[in-house]
Amino acid sequence: MQKHSSGANGVSNWAIGIDIGGTFTDVVALDYEDGALRTLKVLTTHGDPARGVAEGVERLIAEHAIEAARVGRVVHATTLFTNALIERRGARTGLIATEGFRDVLEIGNERKYDLYDLNIEAAPALVPRRLRAEIGARMNHRGEEIRPVDAEEVKAVVRDLLAQDVDSIAICLLHAYADGRHERAVRDIVLAHAPQMDITLSSEVAPVIREFERGSTTVANAYIKPLANRYLASLQRRLAALGLPADVLMMLSNGGLSHLDEARRTPIELLESGPAAGAISASHHSLRDGQANLLAFDMGGTTAKLCLVENGKPAIAYSFEAARQKRFAEGSGLPIRITTIDLIEIGAGGGSIAHRDALGLMKVGPQSAGSEPGPACYGLGGTAPTVTDANLVLGYLNAEYFAGGTMKIDLGEAKKAIAALGEQLGRPAAEVAWGIHDIVAENMAGAARVHVAERGRDPRDFVLLCTGGGGPLHSYYVAQKIGVKTIICPPAAGVASAYGLLVAPARADRSRTASVRPMSDPLEVLEASFAELEAQVCAVLAPLDDTFGPVRLGRNADGRFVGQGFNLTVRLPDGPYAGPGAADTAAMRAALTRAFESGYRDKFGRTPPDVPVELVNLRVTAEAPPRQQPGSAFLAEAAQAEPKAHRPVYFRELDRHVDTPIYDRAALAAGFDRRGPLLVEDEGSTLVVGPLGRVRQLATGNLVIDIGA
Structure with missing residues (x-):
């Protein structure tokens, strides 16, 4: 490094x-x-x-x-x-599975994500059946060999896959989470015949129980691996x-x-690296002003995401779905078992297309104009009306200063596209433009309310921190719909994800299945498993030691009360749990049990009486902050800045376009304090402050909007 x-x-x-x-x-x-x-x-x-x-x-x-x-x-x-x-543009991928299990990818968990849709379609498997092969090698759930690897059988399977021109092979054998010897043996045979083949082992990518999810993750990694390389x-x-x-x-x-x-x-x-960086950036900026609990709202050109941040830390999940058949329907995508910042897609992006549906109603998205050809106002061949076109017609965007003036956009083309949709709907263009903006805000607010409520929280207890090119444009009306009274817009909000990359820590996560009952099983086994995972994550971060450190380790586990069919991930006490330096065995057993019961009560309110706890999957995180931190310059106080221009801007509270002051964010000093309506422009985004808002510039560079009744 x-x-x-x-x-x-x-x-x-x-x-x-x-x-x-x-x-x-x-x-x-x-x-x-x-x-x-x-x-x-x-x-x-x-x-x-x-x-x-x-x-x-x-x-x-x-x-x-x-x-x-x-x-x-x-x-x-x-x-x-x-x-x-999403677009199925990955490599031609083959799968080697245990005999009788090659169809797991299509069988899935046999749950319908929409009970009342008679024409429901599951996400198609990334590997077609003709490219899925089986071998007889088999382990049991304890990692004990039932049937060894037959080298000749594997060679025949490999020859068949190579004859079908596969570029990548996923190896997912039954119970490989308990022992990966068979998968490694098969890999060695494949490489002997095809040294350049990209290979993915389930025992390295997702060594945890649940056959469908483990297979889906392994295949998805193999599918994108050649493209990534x-x-x-x-x-x-x-x-x-x-x-x-x-x-x-x-x-x-x-x-x-x-x-x-x-x-x-x-x-x-x-997979979720860009949105994750946005959440890290949001946390970084908010902590500078002592705001530890926030809703990090990031809206770009294609989608909008939301992340719950508590105590300065974005929420973490250990699985998510990719390539959903229905955008907001849980269970309609490919399950991926990786550690990820817990993000929810809550709406459309700037390129999302507005259209008239079969019932004659206006809808926005999920189709997007993207960057090629992009919104109509880009002048690159796009003609469909988009969210960006609507914001330009409403006056929220400056055609001469879009993306800092590096890109010219055409107000005339935007008006033409919005007017064409207005003719289909029988509505004036201004009303259609506001409708697009309002529909997007309502969709995002509805998804945000559900996301926060599912985690037992009240959105009114949080502030909304907006990032991305579209976040500052939409945050004012989204906040009102979910009951949030304070909005933070950090410096360079339009490129917050890119900035988040530069303040993020180094991190590695590893997990494995190891069923342990902390009140009865030997704690030496539990400690040995955690020690092995800790050695793995430390080895991953070792090459970065010059620039990141010191390393902090954290232990988590997916646990359940015996007999339950679902797991809950909780933070466990720091080790060691056995051996030198460990607490008394009885005390440690009690501490491990309390950790799970506390997390369970926080989630569900109560625990079942007299039921033992079982830890199913063990997880270790290693995190190391950057050794070099950026300078923390503060803005000086100065005279109140004057508007750089005025232009007509539409606000729903006033139900018309009004002559609105436009401020240059770079000219604002600490202590700037103005009531809306007004706009604040910078190179990457525009902050909308409506008539009920009051905006202040803090010395940290954050703009804060307080929304009145």
Whole structure:
């Protein structure tokens, strides 16, 4: 890992963050000496995403005279691999499974995600049946061999898959979570016949129980692995050609960074990397003003996401669904068993298309114009009305200052697209534009209310922190719909995910199934399992020790009361649980049991009487903060800034366009305090402050909106 340091010698005091979204690629450069941030938005080049990244980075460092030799770290997040799953653009993948289990991918869990849809369709398997092979090797649930690996049988299976031109092979054998010897043996045989083959083992990617979920995760990793390797290799070459570090750090879905080799091994861990970086950025900015509990609302060009942050930490989940058949229908996608920041997709993005449905009603999304051709106002061939077009017609966006003036958009084309939809609906264009904005806000507010309520929380106890190009545009009306009275808009909100990459910790997660009853089973076995997982995560972070540290370890477990069919993940006390330095055995057994019961009561209100606790899956997290932190400059107080312009802007409370002051965010000093309506523009986003809002500029750089009754 390349070292970097700041100081008078001027060596390696810059870091660059790159976030590829469905519409825009955001590039930021951070000077660690003074904390100054340089930003740039460019359209994502879907045909060759690395080209757009390289062009954006080259423009940014040229415009700000940043010497490539002084860049010590490049950090990257992307949604490319999520899109590959959704659009089925992955590799031709084969699966080797235990005899009798090749159809698990299609059988699933036999649950209908919509009970009343007679034409329901499950997410199609990533591997067609003809590319799924079976072998007789078998383990039992204790990891004991029932039938050994037959090398000749495996060779025949491999020859058949190679004859069908597979590019990647997933190996998922029964009970491999208990012992991965058979999977490793099969891998060695495959590599002997096809040394360049990309191979994924379930015992390395998802060594936990539940056959369908483990198989789905393994296959998904194999499906995107060749694509990931090609893209990451191309990215390295392009960055090296610019003189930048080629040892790129990657943001994982868990909100932490890892080195490139780890990303190549398990690219499935990158699926939610961009939104995860946004949540990390939100937490970072809010803590500077002592706000530890917030709803992190991130809206980009394609989707909007929400994350619950409590005590300064984004919520964590250990599974999620990709490529859903129905966007908001749980169970309609591919289950992926990875550690991820707990994000919910709550609505549309700026490119989401508004249309008239079969009932004559206006709907927004889920189809998106993306960046190619993009909204009608981009002038790139798109004609369908989008959320961005509506915001431009409403006056929320400045056609001359879109993306900091780096991209010109056409108000006339936006009006034309909105008017065409208005003709279909029999409504004036202004009413249609507001309807689009309001529908998006209502969809997001409804999903946010459910998400927060399911976690036993009240949204009125939180503040809303808005990021992304669309977050500041929509937060004012979303907050009112969910009852939130305070909004925070951090500096450079439009590129918050890219900035989050530069303040994120390094992180590694490992898990394994090991059924243990803490009140009766030997604690030595539990401690040995945790010690093994801790050694694994520490080994992953060891190459990053120069730039991240010290490492903090955390122990978690999926537990249940014996007889239950579901698990609950809880934090466990720090070890050791047995051996030197451990507490009294009885005390430790009681502490482990209390940890689970406390988490259970927090979730469900009460615990069943006299039922033993069973820990099913053990989980270890290693986290290491950056050793070099950006400077924490504060804004000075100055005279109240004057508007840089005025323009007509529509506000629902007034039911008309009103002449509205427009402020340049860069000109605002600490102590700025104004009542709405007004807009605050910066290079990446526009903050809408309606008539009921009052906005203040804090010394930390955060803008705070208080909404009155």
